[in-house]
Amino acid sequence: MTDATSDKFDWAAPAFQATLRKRKRSQLWLKSLGLGAILIAFAMLFLLVGSLISTGYHAFTQTHLRIDVVLDADLIDADAPERGNYRQILTNTMQAQFPDVADDRAALRRLTSILSNGAQFTLRDMVVADPGLIGQTVTVTVPVSDPYDQLAKGLIDSDTPEENRRLKDDEIANFNRLAEAGMVSKPLNWGLITNADSRFPELAGLKGAIIGSAYALLICFLLSFPVGIGAAIYLEEFAPKNRVSDLIEININNLAAVPSVVFGLLGLAVFIGWFGMPRSVPFVGGLTLALMTLPTIIIATRAALKAVPPSIREAALGVGASRQQVVFGHVLPLAMPGILTGTIIGLAQALGETAPLLLIGMNAFITSAPATPFDSATALPTQIFIWADSPERGFVSRTSAAILVLLTFLIAMNAIAIYLRQKFERKW
Amino acid sequence: MASQHIVSSFDHDLEALQARVVKMGGLVETAIRNALTALETRDLRLGQAVRDGDRVIDRMDEEIKSDAALVLARRAPAAGDLRTVLAVMTMATHLERCGDYAKNIAKRTTVLAETAQSADILSALRRMARAVEEMLSDALDAYIQRDLDKAEAVRARDLDVDQMYTALFRALLTHMMEDPRSITPAMHLHFIAKNIERMGDHATSIAEQTIYVITGEMPDDDRPKGDRTALENDDSGPP
Amino acid sequence: MYDLKKPEHDVDQAKTKISARGVQVFYGDTQAIKDVNVEIADKTVTSFIGPSGCGKSTFLRCINRMNDTIDICRVEGEITIDGHDIYAPDVDPVQLRAKVGMVFQKPNPFPKSIYDNVAYGPRIHGMTRNKAELDEVVETALRGAGLWNEVKDRLDTPGTGLSGGQQQRLCIARAVATQPEVLLMDEPCSALDPIATALIEDLIDDLKQQFSVVIVTHSMQQAARISQKTAFFHLGNLVEYGDTDTIFTNPRDERTENYITGRTG
Numbered sequence: 010m011t012d013a014t015s016d017k018f019d020w021a022a023p024a025f026q027a028t029l030r031k032r033k034r035s036q037l038w039l040k041s042l043g044l045g046a047i048l049i050a051f052a053m054l055f056l057l058v059g060s061l062i063s064t065g066y067h068a069f070t071q072t073h074l075r076i077d078v079v080l081d082a083d084l085i086d087a088d089a090p091e092r093g094n095y096r097q098i099l100t101n102t103m104q105a106q107f108p109d110v111a112d113d114r115a116a117l118r119r120l121t122s123i124l125s126n127g128a129q130f131t132l133r134d135m136v137v138a139d140p141g142l143i144g145q146t147v148t149v150t151v152p153v154s155d156p157y158d159q160l161a162k163g164l165i166d167s168d169t170p171e172e173n174r175r176l177k178d179d180e181i182a183n184f185n186r187l188a189e190a191g192m193v194s195k196p197l198n199w200g201l202i203t204n205a206d207s208r209f210p211e212l213a214g215l216k217g218a219i220i221g222s223a224y225a226l227l228i229c230f231l232l233s234f235p236v237g238i239g240a241a242i243y244l245e246e247f248a249p250k251n252r253v254s255d256l257i258e259i260n261i262n263n264l265a266a267v268p269s270v271v272f273g274l275l276g277l278a279v280f281i282g283w284f285g286m287p288r289s290v291p292f293v294g295g296l297t298l299a300l301m302t303l304p305t306i307i308i309a310t311r312a313a314l315k316a317v318p319p320s321i322r323e324a325a326l327g328v329g330a331s332r333q334q335v336v337f338g339h340v341l342p343l344a345m346p347g348i349l350t351g352t353i354i355g356l357a358q359a360l361g362e363t364a365p366l367l368l369i370g371m372n373a374f375i376t377s378a379p380a381t382p383f384d385s386a387t388a389l390p391t392q393i394f395i396w397a398d399s400p401e402r403g404f405v406s407r408t409s410a411a412i413l414v415l416l417t418f419l420i421a422m423n424a425i426a427i428y429l430r431q432k433f434e435r436k437w
Numbered sequence: 438m439a440s441q442h443i444v445s446s447f448d449h450d451l452e453a454l455q456a457r458v459v460k461m462g463g464l465v466e467t468a469i470r471n472a473l474t475a476l477e478t479r480d481l482r483l484g485q486a487v488r489d490g491d492r493v494i495d496r497m498d499e500e501i502k503s504d505a506a507l508v509l510a511r512r513a514p515a516a517g518d519l520r521t522v523l524a525v526m527t528m529a530t531h532l533e534r535c536g537d538y539a540k541n542i543a544k545r546t547t548v549l550a551e552t553a554q555s556a557d558i559l560s561a562l563r564r565m566a567r568a569v570e571e572m573l574s575d576a577l578d579a580y581i582q583r584d585l586d587k588a589e590a591v592r593a594r595d596l597d598v599d600q601m602y603t604a605l606f607r608a609l610l611t612h613m614m615e616d617p618r619s620i621t622p623a624m625h626l627h628f629i630a631k632n633i634e635r636m637g638d639h640a641t642s643i644a645e646q647t648i649y650v651i652t653g654e655m656p657d658d659d660r661p662k663g664d665r666t667a668l669e670n671d672d673s674g675p676p
Numbered sequence: 677m678y679d680l681k682k683p684e685h686d687v688d689q690a691k692t693k694i695s696a697r698g699v700q701v702f703y704g705d706t707q708a709i710k711d712v713n714v715e716i717a718d719k720t721v722t723s724f725i726g727p728s729g730c731g732k733s734t735f736l737r738c739i740n741r742m743n744d745t746i747d748i749c750r751v752e753g754e755i756t757i758d759g760h761d762i763y764a765p766d767v768d769p770v771q772l773r774a775k776v777g778m779v780f781q782k783p784n785p786f787p788k789s790i791y792d793n794v795a796y797g798p799r800i801h802g803m804t805r806n807k808a809e810l811d812e813v814v815e816t817a818l819r820g821a822g823l824w825n826e827v828k829d830r831l832d833t834p835g836t837g838l839s840g841g842q843q844q845r846l847c848i849a850r851a852v853a854t855q856p857e858v859l860l861m862d863e864p865c866s867a868l869d870p871i872a873t874a875l876i877e878d879l880i881d882d883l884k885q886q887f888s889v890v891i892v893t894h895s896m897q898q899a900a901r902i903s904q905k906t907a908f909f910h911l912g913n914l915v916e917y918g919d920t921d922t923i924f925t926n927p928r929d930e931r932t933e934n935y936i937t938g939r940t941g
Contacts, residue, residue, distance in 0.1 A: 321784060323780055323784065324785070325786070327780070329854060440940050516927050517933055
């Protein structure tokens with residue numbers, strides 16, 4: 010301290026100012042790099058969602074044709090309306106619309122093919138429901154078949170050479186005549202979620218997949234939630250800390266990182282192979298997904314239990330509560346928001362899982378929605394997989410639309426998780 | 438005080454407090470010596486200087502008390518530190534009383550300066566004052582050095598002072614009986630002797646504070662007492 | 677008023693409540709407490725002082741077997757309360773903890789209502805037969821903790837909404853509600869302001885009429901103010917144990933002196 014003045018650091022020295030500038034520069038770099046990373050991530054997300062929407066939005070509307078159908082009593086047997094020749098009725102109806110078309114079978118079939126293959130069944134169902142309609146004229150709105158749907162949505166360009174087009178000039182002309190007559194409409198396509206799967210894109214819907222996924226998730230939740238929480242509570246609160254519990258902990262963490270296809274193989278071997286459960290059913294799907302979700306729930310629950318401050322445990326122990334009373338009376342309620350969040354995220358993961366479901370056969374073609382978890386069904390991701398594999402043009406947009414539906418469910422589940430966390434998060 | 442406080446300013450405060458009480462002790466010793474010199478040499482100016490000097494001693498006492506109060510309030514001393522602060526406060530009080538006695542002696546010098554006094558009495562007083570001065574100085578040394586033996590020795594020496602006082606008391610009594618005119622100066626001389634004897638008691642108390650600081654306990658009150666004047670029941674008893 | 681200087685003159689206070697003989701505590705291979713022998717009197721305040729990590733909290737937690745909840749912790753030696761070994765195999769630690777209440781460093785009310793906080797102990801132990809009795813127990817405990825007048829109109833509001841000092845008194849009320857015989861306090865005032873601290877100290881003074889209070893504190897002034905007996909722990913050893921007034925004016929051991937006067941070494 011004898012000569013402090015000469016040792017004093019010179020804050021204004023150019024050397025120091027230079028390092029200061031350098032520090033500021035590197036901080037700016039770091040900030041802009043971080044910002045850049047986030048921008049890239051957002052761009053990717055927008056690209057994904059944008060491309061899905063741009064291809065998928067067509068599937069949210071469906072071209073319909075409104076026509077008057079004469080339910081010819083000659084073609085329907087009043088005693089057995091379900092066996093009527095509805096196809097001929099529709100052919101007659103279309104012929105009535107286009108009297109100038111030659112009366113040969115091939116031309117008539119091409120004319121009738123404007124209507125969806127499902128139109129005859131719509132008629133049949135109407136008549137079966139109300140046999141009094143036989144012999145009368147009814148106005149029905151039926152979907153048009155896929156090529157005409159594409160045409161109506163502008164996906165078939167009439168400027169392309171005729172030989173490269175799916176619809177010939179006369180077919181387009183016919184459809185345009187119907188459109189000019191005001192018979193063509195494009196309402197929202199509720200069929201996308203109210204119909205089950207179909208070979209015909211204009212009829213295919215996600216009802217079976219949504220219900221199948223819902224059943225699978227329900228089974229998955231009912232199994233993995235109690236088991237996962239039970240396992241986590243035991244490991245966190247009661248298990249002695251020794252080599253065995255360490256081993257279990259490591260294995261649970263490893264299990265969370267195991268590829269989902271392995272769980273699929275396990276489900277296939279155990280549930281279907283050993284226990285002889287049926288293939289393609291949501292019950293087995295749920296069991297398999299539960300295996301996969303279990304480690305996630307255990308890890309999330311343990312983290313939530315650990316996050317409960319030890320002071321609360323001590324307080325309860327201090328007034329003479331038993332371990333069980335401490336856990337169920339204090340720790341678990343406080344950890345619940347964290348546990349629920351982890352569970353929902355685990356279930357969301359399970360909802361999007363494809364590989365294990367493929368292995369247990371939930372990618373079968375099933376045209377009716379399952380009534381119970383033990384009926385064959387598909388799930389949302391496997392349905393997407395099936396549609397993406399289908400050759401019909403109409404399935405291109407439907408695949409994107411199905412992905413959007415799946416994403417909507419995932420976002421909704423994550424939103425619920427965030428809501429729960431914010432609502433029940435406690436300050437102590 | 439083998440080790441230092443974690444808070445070094447606490448050490449500093451305690452040292453300052455003790456240094457001041459030692460300095461005060463030095464002033465009191467000088468005052469006693471000067472008061473006796475003034476008496477012997479009938480130096481009125483020196484006597485006045487002693488009387489003026491007591492104001493400095495009184496002020497130091499106040500300063501020590503207020504500093505000690507600050508240490509108590511700020512540091513909340515415990516154990517040895519607490520005893521040190523308490524002892525310093527008590528010692529300052531004792532020294533302040535000694536200063537008052539020296540001032541009182543100097544005051545009486547003015548009266549006694551008018552007549553010549555017996556050389557025997559004066560030298561006896563001088564001896565007694567020297568003994569007390571040394572006791573005081575040793576008591577303060579013992580405190581600074583935390584020397585238990587030295588402090589005990591000071592306590593023991595109070596007996597000598599008491600005995601000197603008893604002897605002087607009798608000598609003065611004889612003087613007064615022989616010559617009634619000497620009663621006034623003899624009374625003054627007696628008070629001076631009594632003052633010196635009281636200063637010896639205060640020096641003893643300071644030594645006892647030292648023992649308290651070192652051992653944590655006040656010594657038992659069983660030391661030998663030499664002042665028997667109050668207990669004697671013959672006709673030569675004190676007035 | 678009691679006579680601080682001579683607590684042994686009081687017959688009640690001379691009765692030993694807790695007695696520890698040759699207590700050693702290990703955390704795994706580390707020895708936290710080395711051969712502690714101490715007798716804690718009934719209806720007195722005993723304070724444990726010492727530097728951090730000296731084992732005073734560990735020893736305190738031996739008295740209600742709170743250390744049982746730590747797997748690697750091992751306690752040797754004998755601790756008796758009223759002559760009964762609390763580490764005997766037939767002793768249920770859960771029941772013991774109801775009898776030996778504990779208040780922690782950080783106020784830790786349950787995230788429940790004030791009423792439920794206090795009623796928790798009596799409820800789990802089935803100490804009351806009906807709601808009216810429980811109400812009475814809660815009121816008595818809150819009065820005992822000097823909190824009744826402040827909270828009687830808002831018993832159903834969360835305990836976590838109280839101020840720090842009130843929370844700590846709520847924790848004391850919660851401990852008192854199970855009618856303990858011993859109250860252990862682990863630095864109960866370290867998170868509180870001086871006013872709240874004074875309120876708690878005043879409360880401790882009242883509580884010692886009912887049972888013995890053992891308090892771990894880092895404030896030596898607090899130990900000197902509220903306790904009749906003081907134990908000084910250093911590096912797992914009980915260095916000195918005796919009357920508080922002796923410890924704070926004239927400790928025998930140099931380590932005690934150095935610690936309480938704030939010296940290095």
